Amino acid sequence: MANILISPSKYVQGAGELKKLGAYAEKYGKKALILITASGYKRCGGTVEAGFKDSSAQIVFDYFNGECSKNEINRLTAIVEKENCDMVIGIGGGKILDTAKAVAYYKSLPVLICPTIASTDAPCSALSVIYTDDGVFEEYLFLPANPNMVLMDTDIIAKSPVRLTVSGMGDALATYFEARACQASSATTCAGGQITSAAIALAKLCFDTLMEEGVKAKLALETGALTPAVEKVIEANTLLSGIGFESGGLAGAHAIHNGFTVLEECHHMYHGEKVAFGTITQLVLENIPAEELEDIIDWCIELGLPVTLKELGITEVTDEKLMQVAEAACAENDTLHNMPFPVTPDSVCAAIKAADAYGRYFLGE
Numbered sequence: 001m002a003n004i005l006i007s008p009s010k011y012v013q014g015a016g017e018l019k020k021l022g023a024y025a026e027k028y029g030k031k032a033l034i035l036i037t038a039s040g041y042k043r044c045g046g047t048v049e050a051g052f053k054d055s056s057a058q059i060v061f062d063y064f065n066g067e068c069s070k071n072e073i074n075r076l077t078a079i080v081e082k083e084n085c086d087m088v089i090g091i092g093g094g095k096i097l098d099t100a101k102a103v104a105y106y107k108s109l110p111v112l113i114c115p116t117i118a119s120t121d122a123p124c125s126a127l128s129v130i131y132t133d134d135g136v137f138e139e140y141l142f143l144p145a146n147p148n149m150v151l152m153d154t155d156i157i158a159k160s161p162v163r164l165t166v167s168g169m170g171d172a173l174a175t176y177f178e179a180r181a182c183q184a185s186s187a188t189t190c191a192g193g194q195i196t197s198a199a200i201a202l203a204k205l206c207f208d209t210l211m212e213e214g215v216k217a218k219l220a221l222e223t224g225a226l227t228p229a230v231e232k233v234i235e236a237n238t239l240l241s242g243i244g245f246e247s248g249g250l251a252g253a254h255a256i257h258n259g260f261t262v263l264e265e266c267h268h269m270y271h272g273e274k275v276a277f278g279t280i281t282q283l284v285l286e287n288i289p290a291e292e293l294e295d296i297i298d299w300c301i302e303l304g305l306p307v308t309l310k311e312l313g314i315t316e317v318t319d320e321k322l323m324q325v326a327e328a329a330c331a332e333n334d335t336l337h338n339m340p341f342p343v344t345p346d347s348v349c350a351a352i353k354a355a356d357a358y359g360r361y362f363l364g365e
Helices: 016-023 039-053 072-084 096-108 154-158 162-185 197-222 228-248 252-260 270-284 289-305 319-331 345-363
Strands: 010-012 031-036 056-063 085-094 111-115 127-131 135-144 147-155
Touching: 010 016, 010 228, 016 147, 031 039, 031 072, 031 096, 031 319, 039 056, 039 085, 056 072, 072 096, 085 096, 096 111, 096 127, 096 345, 147 154, 147 228, 154 228, 154 270, 162 197, 162 228, 162 252, 162 270, 162 289, 197 228, 197 289, 252 270, 252 319, 252 345, 270 289, 270 345, 289 345, 319 345
Parallel strands: 010 147, 031 056, 031 085, 085 111, 111 147
Antiparallel strands: 127 135
16 A cells, blocks of 8 residues: 655644735636634734735635534535635634535635634544534545645634634544554555555654744743644644654554543533543553553643543543443444554453543652
């Protein structure tokens, strides 16, 4: 099987770049459907409109309904047809971006992705995660191409809630460990081949950046400061993790995240927060050295990422609930089977219990 690496055609990161969206967009089409939330429009709609005043492209805004579901995708494809749009722009968080990518795919249109937060590695990928209207994971929609452009306005991201960027670090934490597992098992990655040396190097750089810059970036963001550490973490959360997970592969951490979506108690938690706990669980499954596990758990604690089931919102832990999570994580079509050894619901359930126990121990509970 070939080694394959895929990536967005263009990645732009810098302060104030959203003001230039109109100039970037006119190279891709004449009329854009812009998908955004109502609150997102209040924050940056004026900036976008001002940026399109001197552009040859027109824009139509529509407000996102909240879930990247088949019903929402169908609703928006109908609007693209009605308005004769020839490109799609997503402005916001991961689910908006995944929805924009899916709509563009079904209409064979270019898509421009403009995250206003750095909370997941979704922006750069040729992938949309489809949920039910109630927010339960349904399936991965693999797309034939990555976004035509990803634009990160770091001014806007630095003003977003700090918890969102920290959640992005939780998502990015999984990148290297999942890529390493896929390399060991020769698993097929999301890119449709085996991992390249470039992808594993980017995944390792992602991990090293998080360890070196993560706490510094969090402290800076808490004062509203856009520092070099913040810039580096935004790139790690988005570009390095995006290419790293997609061309490196997914394994245990994201499958365990998907398992936790079956519990209503966890629905208020962000994607990356659940992935961080999923990463710890994967590392327990791998039985990594105690010192390494302690370093990862301590890093999560310092950032405020969840290391216990209680922190995930599960106040009443039962074997039945944990087995529900484990069975969902082990679904036939999920990525837990990319681990380099056999995994069963029983072994996953045991790893979740142990991960929770380690988290409580290091928290001093």
